[in-house]
Amino acid sequence: RLDDELITQKSLLVAGLKPLLADENLEVRRAFLNTIMAMANKDYLALEGGEYLVDFLVAQCAIPDSVVDAFKAAAAKKKGIAPDAATPESVRALADSMLTTLTTTVPCMVDVLWPYLLETVVPAKFTAATAAVSRSLTHIADLKRDAEDETFYIDFDHSVNLPKPQALIARWLTLLSAPRARGDQGVRILDTMLAVSEILHPSIADMWFDLVPKLIKWLGANAGDEFKQAAWEELILRFLSLTIDEVNDDDWTLAIGTHLADQYALYDGELAGFKRMVHKLLGTVLKKTLHKKFVREKLDHMFSVLAWDDADERMGFAQGYGMAAATHLDAVLEKLQTTMKNDMVRKSTGLFGLKKDKSSTDVENIRCAVILSFGYAVTYADKTLIQSRVEVHIVNHLLPQYVSAALPAVQEALVLATDLIGKALHPDKLEDDEFRFKQRDELLRQMISFVVRDTTANVRKMALAACETLVRLEPPISRELSTEMLSAVLPVAFDLTPRSPEDDEHIDAAVANASSLLAAVLFMEPTLETLLALFRDMEKFVAANSPLRRLRSVKAFQALLTKFVAYKREPEEPVFDKESFAEEGHWVALMVPRCTDPATEVRLTALSAIELLLYVDHALGEEDWAAAPSDFIAHIATLKERAKADDLNE
Numbered sequence: 001r002l003d004d005e006l007i008t009q010k011s012l013l014v015a016g017l018k019p020l021l022a023d024e025n026l027e028v029r030r031a032f033l034n035t036i037m038a039m040a041n042k043d044y045l046a047l048e049g050g051e052y053l054v055d056f057l058v059a060q061c062a063i064p065d066s067v068v069d070a071f072k073a074a075a076a077k078k079k080g081i082a083p084d085a086a087t088p089e090s091v092r093a094l095a096d097s098m099l100t101t102l103t104t105t106v107p108c109m110v111d112v113l114w115p116y117l118l119e120t121v122v123p124a125k126f127t128a129a130t131a132a133v134s135r136s137l138t139h140i141a142d143l144k145r146d147a148e149d150e151t152f153y154i155d156f157d158h159s160v161n162l163p164k165p166q167a168l169i170a171r172w173l174t175l176l177s178a179p180r181a182r183g184d185q186g187v188r189i190l191d192t193m194l195a196v197s198e199i200l201h202p203s204i205a206d207m208w209f210d211l212v213p214k215l216i217k218w219l220g221a222n223a224g225d226e227f228k229q230a231a232w233e234e235l236i237l238r239f240l241s242l243t244i245d246e247v248n249d250d251d252w253t254l255a256i257g258t259h260l261a262d263q264y265a266l267y268d269g270e271l272a273g274f275k276r277m278v279h280k281l282l283g284t285v286l287k288k289t290l291h292k293k294f295v296r297e298k299l300d301h302m303f304s305v306l307a308w309d310d311a312d313e314r315m316g317f318a319q320g321y322g323m324a325a326a327t328h329l330d331a332v333l334e335k336l337q338t339t340m341k342n343d344m345v346r347k348s349t350g351l352f353g354l355k356k357d358k359s360s361t362d363v364e365n366i367r368c369a370v371i372l373s374f375g376y377a378v379t380y381a382d383k384t385l386i387q388s389r390v391e392v393h394i395v396n397h398l399l400p401q402y403v404s405a406a407l408p409a410v411q412e413a414l415v416l417a418t419d420l421i422g423k424a425l426h427p428d429k430l431e432d433d434e435f436r437f438k439q440r441d442e443l444l445r446q447m448i449s450f451v452v453r454d455t456t457a458n459v460r461k462m463a464l465a466a467c468e469t470l471v472r473l474e475p476p477i478s479r480e481l482s483t484e485m486l487s488a489v490l491p492v493a494f495d496l497t498p499r500s501p502e503d504d505e506h507i508d509a510a511v512a513n514a515s516s517l518l519a520a521v522l523f524m525e526p527t528l529e530t531l532l533a534l535f536r537d538m539e540k541f542v543a544a545n546s547p548l549r550r551l552r553s554v555k556a557f558q559a560l561l562t563k564f565v566a567y568k569r570e571p572e573e574p575v576f577d578k579e580s581f582a583e584e585g586h587w588v589a590l591m592v593p594r595c596t597d598p599a600t601e602v603r604l605t606a607l608s609a610i611e612l613l614l615y616v617d618h619a620l621g622e623e624d625w626a627a628a629p630s631d632f633i634a635h636i637a638t639l640k641e642r643a644k645a646d647d648l649n650e
Contacts, residue, residue, distance in 0.1 A: 013039075013044065014039070014044055014045075014047050014048070014049040014050055014052075014053070015048075015049045017032075017035075017049075017052075017053065018049060018052050020032070021052060021053075021055075021056045026085075026086035026087065026088065026091055027085075027086045029060060029086070029091055030086040030090070030091050030094060032056065033057065033060060033091070033094055033095055033098055036053050036056065036057055036098070037098050037101070037102070039053070040053075040102050040106055040108075040109055040112075041106055043108045045109065045112045046108060046111070046112050050112060051116055054112065054113065054116060054117075054120075055120070057095055057098060057099055057102075058095075058099070058117075058120045058126055058129050058132075058133060059125065059126065059129070060091055060092060060094070060095030061092060061095040061096050061099055061126075061128070061129035061132040061133070062125060062126045062127065062128040062129035063088045063089075063091065063092040063095075063128060064127075064128045064270065065128070065182065066270055067088045068087075068088045068089045068092070071087055071088045071089070072087075072089075075087075095132070096132045096183070099132050099133070099135075099136055100132070100135060100136065102136075103135075103136040103139050103140060104139060110140055110143065110144075111151065113136060113140060114137075114140045114141075114144065114151065114152075115154050115159070115162060117133055117136055117137050117140075118137070118154075118162050118163060118168065119161055119162060119163070120133055121133065121163060121168055121171055121172070122163045122167055122168070122171050122263070122266070123266075124265075124266040124267070124268070124271060127175070127266075127271055128181075128182065130175055130181070130183075130185055130188070130189065131181065131182060131183025131184060131185045131188040131189075132183060134185075134188035134189050134191065134192040135183070135188050135191075137192045137195065137196065138188070138191040138192045138194075138195045141192070141195035141196050142195050145195070145198070152199065153198075153199055154199050164255065164259070165199070165200040165201060166252065166255040166256045166258075166259050167259040167262075167263075168196075168200065169193075169200060169243070169256060170256055170259040170260045170263055170281070171259075171263060171266075172189050172192070172193055173236055173239070173240055173277075173281055174260075174263065174267075174274050174277050174278055174281060175189060175274070176189050176190070176236050177232075177233055177236060177274065177276075177277035178273075178274070179219055179232065180227065186219050187216055187219055187220075190212050190215055190216050190219075191216075193208065193212060194208055194209065194212040194213075197209070197212075201247055201252070203246050203247050203248070204243055204246050204247060207242065207243070207246045208243075211239060211242065215235060215239065218232070218235065219232075233277065233280065236277075236281075237280060237281065237284050237323075240256075240281060240284050240285070241284055241287075241288065244256070244284075244285070244288045245288075250289055250290070250291070253285060253288050253289050254289060254291060254294055256285050257282055257285040257286065257289070257294065257298055260278055260281055260282045260285060261282060261298055261301050261302075263278060264278055264301075264305045272307065272310065272313070273312065273313075275305070275307065275310075275313050275316065276310075276312050276313045276315065276316030276317075277316060278316075279302055279306075279313070279316040279317045279319065279320035279321075280316050280319050280320050280323065281320075282298060282302060282320055283302075283319065283320030283321060283322065283323030283324045284320075284323050285298075286298055286299070286320075286323070286324035286327070286328065287323050287324055287326045287327045287328075287380075288327075289327075290327070292328070292331065295324065295328050295331055296331055296335070299321070299324065299331065299332065299335045300335070302317060302320060302321070303317075303335070303339065306369060308362055308365035308366050308369065309361070309362075309365050311368075311409065314365065314368055314369040314372060315372065317369055317372075317373070318369060318372035318373040318375070318376045319376050321335075321336070321373040321376060321377060322373065322375075322376025322377050322378075322379055322380040322381075323376075323380050325376070325377035325380050325381050326380040326381060326382065329377065329381045329382065329385055329386070329389060330389075332373070332377050333374075333377065333389065333393050333394065336370050336373055336374060336377070336397075337393075337397060339366070339370050340370055340397060343358075343363075343366050344363055344366055344367050344370065345358075345363065364407050364409065364410055365409070367401070367410055367413070368409050368410055368412075368413040369413075371398065371401060371410070371413040371414055371417050372413050372416060372417055374394050374397065374398060374417055374421075375416060375417030375418070375419075375420035375421055376420060377394070378390055378394060378420060378421045378424045378425070379420045379423070379424045381424075383429070383430050383431060383432070386424065386425075387425075387430070387432070387435050390421065390425065390437070391437075391438060391439055394421070395421070395439045395443070398414070398417065398418075399442070399446075401414055402414055402446045402449070408455060408456045408458070408459055411450055411455055411456075411459045412458065412459055412462060414446075414450075415447065415450055415459060415462040415463045415466050416462060416466075418443050418446070418447060418466045418469075418470070419462070419465060419466040419469050421443070422437075422440075422443070422466065422469035422470045422472075422473060423469055425437050425473060426469075426472060426473060427473075427474060433474070436474065436475065437473055440470055440473050440477075441477065441481060443470055444467060444470045444471070444477070444481070444485065447463045447464075447466045447467045447470065448463075448467065448484075448485055448488050448489060450462075450463035451463045451464060451467070451488065451489045451492050451493070452488050452489065452492055456503075456506070457496060457498070457499070457503040457506035457507050457510060458506045460492065460493075460496065460506075460510050461506045461507075461509045461510035461513055464489060464493065464510055464513035464514055464516075464517055465513045465516075467485065467489065467517050468513065468516050468517045468520045471517065471520040471521055471524065472520050472523070472524065474524075476521075476524035476525050477521070477524070479533060482521050482533070482534075482537075483533075483537060485517075486517075486518070486521075486534070486537040486538075487537065489514060489517070490514060490537065490538065490541065490553075491541075493510055493511055493513075493514035493552070494511070494514070494541055494544075494546075494548065494549045494552040494553055494556075495546070495548065495549060496510055496511065497548070511552050514552075514556065515555070515556045515559045515560070518534055518538075518556060518559075518560050519559070519560060519563040521534060522534060522560060522563055522564060522567065523563070523567060526564065526567035526568065528581065528616075528620075531560070531561075531564050532583055534560060535557070535560075535587060538553055538556060538557055538560075539590060541553035542554055542557060542590055542591070542594065543590065543593070547598070547599060547602075550594065550597060550599070550602055551599055551601060551602050551605075554591075554594055554602050554605045554606055554609065555601075555605050557591075557609050558605050558606075558608050558609040558612065561609055561612035561613065561616065562612065564616065565612065565615065565616065565619070565625065568619070568625040569625045569626060581616060581617040581620050584613055584614075584616075584617045587613055588610055588613050588614070591606045591607075591609050591610050591613070592606075592610070594606035595607055595610070595639075607636055607639055610636065611629075611633055611636045614629075614630075614632070614633045614636075615629055615633055618630050618633065
């Protein structure tokens with residue numbers, strides 16, 4: 001009855017609420033939500049001004065976790081709050097529930113929310129509401145499509161307030177990089193993309209109906225604590241690449257790139273972490289277009305918006321540049337070289353040059369980004385083109401950086417770039433067995449210098465891995481360089497001790513990388529001569545006074561023998577060593593004292609090494625690397641059991 005009396009006042013009531021929606025009081029906001037729910041049931045939100053009430057509802061769904069956490073922290077310092085008091089978390093939960101309820105149980109709200117909810121996808125202020133909004137959009141889109149409702153299809157050219165399809169795709173793909181955000185964000189976005197694929201572009205629907213369920217399945221299969229973020233982002237980038245291929249329209253591709261570039265502005269403050277993904281997505285788009293002017297403009301824009309001091313964003317930026325280099329290597333290299341010249345220096349302006357436009361920290365951070373970009377440019381570049389560019393246009397620009405790299409961040413960037421270059425130039429990657437990287441040995445010596453200098457355990461760990469990468473390039477390094485390298489890095493690796501609690505993991509990896517480096521030298525020339533030469537490089541450490549040196553060197557010795565036997569058993573190993581193992585007695589004698597070492601692990605490892613030494617001699621004699629161990633060798637298992645006794649040396 002009251003509704004009949006108010007029918008002429010409905011628009012006035014809706015308009016009257018608008019000024020009140022800005023109230024920050026949580027109790028007031030909760031009351032407004034309940035009011036909106038009541039009004040929605042009476043079709044008030046379909047009236048002019050109703051979109052403001054929808055915005056208010058979505059804004060409450062978008063209360064960020066930071067606000068929730070800050071409120072909880074403040075409440076914890078007080079005596080507490082009343083059980084029925086409004087909190088950011090309770091208001092957000094109420095809004096989530098109401099949006100779902102209005103979508104699924106109030107028929108008149110379907111046409112209020114469609115397609116208006118699409119307007120809430122892009123604005124930064126609604127980011128935290130993505131899962132809730134996506135759930136509603138999916139439900140309504142499925143409903144309208146299944147009912148063959150004409151309003152399902154949207155003329156984006158005439159609906160000027162709606163974001164363009166490319167803007168929606170750009171936004172959703174960026175937010176997909178945080179699939180585990182509140183409300184199962186990744187799955188919700190993918191559901192929506194699948195539901196609206198037909199209206200975004202007619203060419204992509206079939207492909208998305210095939211790929212999107214696979215992405216959802218991948219998220220379900222990787223729902224544990226150890227989420228594979230890098231692998232997931234690679235899937236997103238691949239999805240974008242395939243979508244661009246399917247549409248096959250360069251103007252459409254350029255529009256995606258333009259919207260990605262425009263959306264950098266959305267990611268500020270607590271949302272800044274998404275910029276890393278935007279860099280990678282934009283790099284993928286640049287890889288897919290041949291418009292050189294557009295590419296150069298976007299490369300400039302990527303650099304202009306880069307937060308130099310954010311290590312994660314620098315990495316995304318470098319990867320984005322690398323992806324662009326897949327098609328536009330020369331443009332990327334030109335930009336990086338120009339940046340080195342103009343932006344990696346502290347410019348002085350003003351009277352007497354007292355005003356600086358960049359701090360020394362800024363310069364070092366830019367330096368990290370540029371160095372990493374060179375590395376990823378080599379990674380993604382055309383396999384043939386990079387062979388003619390890598391030494392003159394990349395390595396020659398990096399070489400001066402090694403000498404002056406004082407900060408660990410710059411050192412890490414240089415080591416990673418070197419490792420990336422080495423991996424990219426491996427014959428398996430190039431699919432070219434004839435290419436020879438002439439500057440390989442020079443870079444290897446730079447990596448050795450990073451291991452031996454006073455730096456962090458992480459830098460040393462990375463540098464040892466980069467050494468291995470370079471050693472695996474053809475041709476095998478000389479025996480002289482191998483000895484130079486191992487005599488420098490092994491003392492460091494075998495003596496590493498933590499300076500801080502977080503060093504433990506890096507040190508374990510560094511020691512493992514040193515062992516892998518030895519195996520790499522052997523792999524390149526898997527002969528008995530190489531094995532014995534490596535033993536000589538390690539001999540002094542096995543008999544060292546330091547328990548740590550003994551443990552690590554004996555384990556490396558045993559691991560190297562294991563690798564040697566494995567290499568010899570590989571089918572592609574055509575040559576059988578005819579030489580006798582004349583030095584067997586010497587190396588067994590080296591290990592025997594370690595069988596009485598105070599450390600149980602050293603004792604057991606030394607016995608395993610002796611077991612392998614005897615097996616190598618046995619296999620050489622039998623000329624059969626698949627030969628079963630002799631009975632004598634088998635008895636070493638008994639000695640191992642005895643070596644486990646704690647009182648062995650008492």
